[in-house]
Amino acid sequence: MKAVGFKTSLPITSTESFIDFETEKPRPTGKDLLVKIKAIAVNPVDYKIRQNAAKDTTLAEPKIIGWDACGVVEAVGNEVSLFKVGDEVYYAGDITRPGCNAEYQLIDERIVGKKPKSLSDEAAAAMPLTSLTAWEILFDRIRISKEKDKNKTVLILAGAGGVGSIAIQLAKKIAGLNVIATASRAESVDWCRKMGADVVVNHKNLVEEVREAGFQYVDFILDFVDVNSYWDAMAELIKPQGHIASITGSATPVALNKLKTKSASFSWEFMYTRSSFQTDDMIEQHRILNEIADLLDDEILVHTLTDTLEGLSAENLKKAHAQLESGTTIGKLAIKY
Amino acid sequence: MKAVGFKTSLPITSTESFIDFETEKPRPTGKDLLVKIKAIAVNPVDYKIRQNAAKDTTLAEPKIIGWDACGVVEAVGNEVSLFKVGDEVYYAGDITRPGCNAEYQLIDERIVGKKPKSLSDEAAAAMPLTSLTAWEILFDRIRISKEKDKNKTVLILAGAGGVGSIAIQLAKKIAGLNVIATASRAESVDWCRKMGADVVVNHKNLVEEVREAGFQYVDFILDFVDVNSYWDAMAELIKPQGHIASITGSATPVALNKLKTKSASFSWEFMYTRSSFQTDDMIEQHRILNEIADLLDDEILVHTLTDTLEGLSAENLKKAHAQLESGTTIGKLAIKY
Numbered sequence: 293m294k295a296v297g298f299k300t301s302l303p304i305t306s307t308e309s310f311i312d313f314e315t316e317k318p319r320p321t322g323k324d325l326l327v328k329i330k331a332i333a334v335n336p337v338d339y340k341i342r343q344n345a346a347k348d349t350t351l352a353e354p355k356i357i358g359w360d361a362c363g364v365v366e367a368v369g370n371e372v373s374l375f376k377v378g379d380e381v382y383y384a385g386d387i388t389r390p391g392c393n394a395e396y397q398l399i400d401e402r403i404v405g406k407k408p409k410s411l412s413d414e415a416a417a418a419m420p421l422t423s424l425t426a427w428e429i430l431f432d433r434i435r436i437s438k439e440k441d442k443n444k445t446v447l448i449l450a451g452a453g454g455v456g457s458i459a460i461q462l463a464k465k466i467a468g469l470n471v472i473a474t475a476s477r478a479e480s481v482d483w484c485r486k487m488g489a490d491v492v493v494n495h496k497n498l499v500e501e502v503r504e505a506g507f508q509y510v511d512f513i514l515d516f517v518d519v520n521s522y523w524d525a526m527a528e529l530i531k532p533q534g535h536i537a538s539i540t541g542s543a544t545p546v547a548l549n550k551l552k553t554k555s556a557s558f559s560w561e562f563m564y565t566r567s568s569f570q571t572d573d574m575i576e577q578h579r580i581l582n583e584i585a586d587l588l589d590d591e592i593l594v595h596t597l598t599d600t601l602e603g604l605s606a607e608n609l610k611k612a613h614a615q616l617e618s619g620t621t622i623g624k625l626a627i628k629y
Numbered sequence: 630m631k632a633v634g635f636k637t638s639l640p641i642t643s644t645e646s647f648i649d650f651e652t653e654k655p656r657p658t659g660k661d662l663l664v665k666i667k668a669i670a671v672n673p674v675d676y677k678i679r680q681n682a683a684k685d686t687t688l689a690e691p692k693i694i695g696w697d698a699c700g701v702v703e704a705v706g707n708e709v710s711l712f713k714v715g716d717e718v719y720y721a722g723d724i725t726r727p728g729c730n731a732e733y734q735l736i737d738e739r740i741v742g743k744k745p746k747s748l749s750d751e752a753a754a755a756m757p758l759t760s761l762t763a764w765e766i767l768f769d770r771i772r773i774s775k776e777k778d779k780n781k782t783v784l785i786l787a788g789a790g791g792v793g794s795i796a797i798q799l800a801k802k803i804a805g806l807n808v809i810a811t812a813s814r815a816e817s818v819d820w821c822r823k824m825g826a827d828v829v830v831n832h833k834n835l836v837e838e839v840r841e842a843g844f845q846y847v848d849f850i851l852d853f854v855d856v857n858s859y860w861d862a863m864a865e866l867i868k869p870q871g872h873i874a875s876i877t878g879s880a881t882p883v884a885l886n887k888l889k890t891k892s893a894s895f896s897w898e899f900m901y902t903r904s905s906f907q908t909d910d911m912i913e914q915h916r917i918l919n920e921i922a923d924l925l926d927d928e929i930l931v932h933t934l935t936d937t938l939e940g941l942s943a944e945n946l947k948k949a950h951a952q953l954e955s956g957t958t959i960g961k962l963a964i965k966y
Contacts, residue, residue, distance in 0.1 A: 545882035
């Protein structure tokens with residue numbers, strides 16, 4: 293089968309940052325599905341792995357990355373019970389295994405959902421990773437209760453990005469929260485409002501911006517930018533008994549004590565925790581993806597795809613990564629095979 | 630009225646670390662109750678405030694501290710609706726106001742509960758601060774669900790202390806969790822088992838001790854010792870998607886990133902957040918104290934009082950603080966007036 297990968301971590305502008313190659317089509321065993329991929333999407337985790345997985349070394353075989361995908365089940369392992377050959381599926385994969393930048397991929401059925409029927413392949417491919425991340429951060433990490441927390445306020449840092457775009461929708465339409473999103477460019481501000489944000493503020497002078505918008509404190513903060521850069525502002529803005537959650541990591545230690553008198557909480561969300569640790573509840577991602585598919589088909593949620601490239605190739609992967617690395621992407625970027 | 634207080638922060642062995650004095654009996658207004666105090670209990674927060682509130686200075690009037698109390702309502706403010714004169718009550722107070730080391734005290738009715746009928750005054754006085762802390766950490770901070778989290782495992786650091794003793798009971802009997810507690814001395818180990826701990830381990834070599842007891846990971850950790858000292862061990866032991874919570878504070882920044890790949894959460898619990906910030910839900914402490922009273926009267930929970938001194942005096946307060954500062958107290962220490 294055709295695939296795209298890399299042998300060395302290189303800047304995206306290098307000729308060899310991605311290479312086209314041929315490799316053997318895998319065979320499914322156990323709970324695995326063999327999926328013939330029809331479209332994929334790119335995410336920041338892709339370029340972080342590309343930049344770091346083969347630093348100062350050359351791999352014997354090219355590494356296949358990429359995690360968001362949509363396709364058709366072509367064969368199943370002997371323990372598969374949730375899907376059958378011919379089913380259309382979408383998923384965000386497992387970073388411990390070969391990715392979706394290829395014609396075919398093996399994927400554990402417990403982290404796969406039925407493709408939203410109303411969406412194109414490329415729009416469906418744009419949704420799994422960000423939807424799982426946003427769903428888990430709201431409902432599994434913060435444990436937002438649709439009853440108990442209704443009408444509370446969430447501040448979403450980087451509302452126009454991939455995760456931000458679906459997090460705004462889930463926070464507003466499913467959790468019933470008031471949503472403040474951050475965005476700085478005019479088109480990002482418009483996009484956040486389109487996704488359902490009640491208020492959009494600039495991330496510069498965050499505390500002042502949020503206070504000027506009429507909020508002394510916010511109940512929840514979702515950080516999709518950087519924990520270290522925003523720690524003091526988040527500690528200032530979080531409401532007593534509030535909850536901050538982030539997907540970004542923190543390069544340096546954090547003054548956790550700033551949250552103490554407020555009895556505030558902090559959660560990390562890493563969408564690959566369930567598959568990496570093979571948690572007992574990893575099938576929850578199957579359930580979430582199916583629920584997201586229903587919400588998309590019922591037009592309660594809208595897809596967040598904004599741009600599509602045509603064809604699986606090193607050239608297109610390079611274009612996609614370069615775009616993402618610019619940090620200005622609104623919504624999601626997909627590649628249709 | 631008679632009261633005990635201090636004008637300067639001094640070691641507990643100093644003559645003036647506590648002084649007896651007379652002051653005016655206060656009058657209730659608004660939502661305040663005037664309570665004639667019958668017994669009090671001491672907590673680590675008491676000596677932390679005594680040691681720090683008047684460092685290198687001398688206050689004009691002695692500062693009255695102390696937070697756990699049991700007594701009888703003697704008068705009420707004009708907005709009081711939950712209690713009437715003659716009601717027996719117990720409460721953990723509000724650190725922004727004068728404390729209970731006195732004959733009378735004003736207290737906002739929203740943070741007061743009915744005294745457990747079956748308990749002596751001194752046993753009742755021993756319960757509010759630790760019960761509120763343990764309840765809030767389990768059900769308001771971690772948001773443990775009696776249905777969703779049943780049979781999960783909690784590790785409680787310092788199980789034999791005041792908060793540990795009631796946290797073991799609430800975790801076991803109300804939340805339905807498996808409880809591992811830490812204790813090092815033989816009498817502390819026995820006490821933890823009496824409180825309901827399933828397993829007791831030594832806090833030295835914590836990771837090895839917990840693993841040898843048969844637990845690779847634990848779902849929840851309650852730290853009642855020190856976040857900084859136990860951070861690495863807690864990060865190692867916490868289960869993917871688990872939740873750590875603490876009441877201790879952290880003197881230095883924390884390597885929060887160690888929890889990231891596990892999507893783990895961290896919460897502070899500070900029992901005075903609701904009253905300090907006058908949160909919209911501060912009446913929740915009234916509700917929790919009433920529920921704890923019912924659980925004690927129904928013999929589902931047992932009180933944690935282990936020692937009682939007789940009489941409000943500087944001498945007894947000195948004895949009580951000296952005992953607490955030793956760090957070896959099992960359960961709770963009260964003073965009966």
